[in-house]
Amino acid sequence: MQRILIYDDRIEHCNELKKLLEELGEPSPKVSVAVNAAEAERLLSRESFTAVFLDIELENENNGITFADRLQKQYSGMSLVFITAHIRYCEDIFATSPDAFLLKPFTLEKVRRVMQIIEYKQQSGGVLKINSGRKMIALPLSDISYIESIRRRLAVFDLSGKCIGEYYGISLADIQEQLPEFFLHCHQSIYINMKQIMTLRRFSLTLKCGTELPISQSRYRESKQRYIDFLGSEI
Structure with a gap:
């Protein structure tokens, strides 16, 4: 079973994405949500996640790219998906080697496509980061x-x-x-x-x-x- 953490400072976005992930069919992934860094770090310390969906622009001007860098150093085996309203093609984003991007507004088809990318990489052996x-x-x-x-x-x-x-x-x-x-x-x-x-x-x-x-x-x-x-x- 996929275990997914969604970290977005907008709870409505977290709940919307969680609902779409759970609609993908059997077996449904187990989804946890966090709206701030403290919640995200607490969940990461308690459970082993296969993927993290991470907003780029977080609360209090926090940077999702910086959080992703710390995340990959400590939990390097997880898949990383950036969720955002738009992609800024800057070097900092790609330096973290995300597995996929999920653009807002969310749709079931977009979420399905991202999960297929994650599952394909996991089945083929994934990547060494x-x-x-x-x-x-x-x-x-x-x-x-x-x-x-x-x-x-x-x-x-x-x-x-x-x-x-x-x-x-x-x-x-x-x-x-x-x-x-x-x-x-x-x-x-x-x-x-x-x-x-x-x-x-x-x-x-x-x-x-x-x-x-x-x-x-x-x-x-x-x-x-x-x-x-x-x-x-x-x-």
Whole structure:
């Protein structure tokens, strides 16, 4: 079930959007609403949400983009949807890598389209969001073959085995909660995308791109069993 938080300083907008979300059909999402930062933070601390619908212009001249930046640093696995009467094409909005925009006035079709975007991203593995300085980087997880911690930096590799990003001051522990079940922690410093495994042998595996990676001796038995279970779920 989708668990959604709506944070808009206008309670009538919250209730209108909640009603439309609940009209989408079965299974209906569980929807909570907040009209100020204190309420939103209290709900976020008590429940695990799959998506947050966040107004850009909030109470007391608060900025939804600033709130989104804090939100993604603390709860990086959630989908983010900005709700607004109009989109201002400014760099600050896109630096937070929102999953979608929902424009006011709300309609059932607009809400349905946004939920389809969220569900598609979740089903396809979603995105890995990395906070790199002032910029939030969003990388599709299905396009990643493996992630490795190398000399105090995080390196991300695409399906061809090419390094597509290096991020200093970020560890595997910082991003591991974002990784779905098809990512395997095969080595202390490596997570691999099990969809990209070509062969698995004792203490090593080879990806479809030809890259060979080690499996820790202490992790071999668990890695082997998880890969067997993964293959069963893929059939």
